[in-house]
Amino acid sequence: MDTKSEKNDIKHPFDFEAGYLVKSPCKKCNARDIFPKCLDSCEIIKKIHSALANVIICSR
Secondary structure, three states: OOOHHHHHOOOOOEEOOOOEEOOOOOOOOOOHHHOOOOHHHOHHHHHHHHHHHOOOOOOO
């Protein structure tokens, strides 16, 4: 079900294969001075959580 074309449709700057963010969205954020208090209201972090929740993890 997870085809190569579906993987290419993901337009996020994440390396889902390795499970790491390629670049932290917090590094250049305008709310960085209040980090980590901003995490609960951050739309970018919410999108990251949603995208990661849709990834199926397989391990042997």
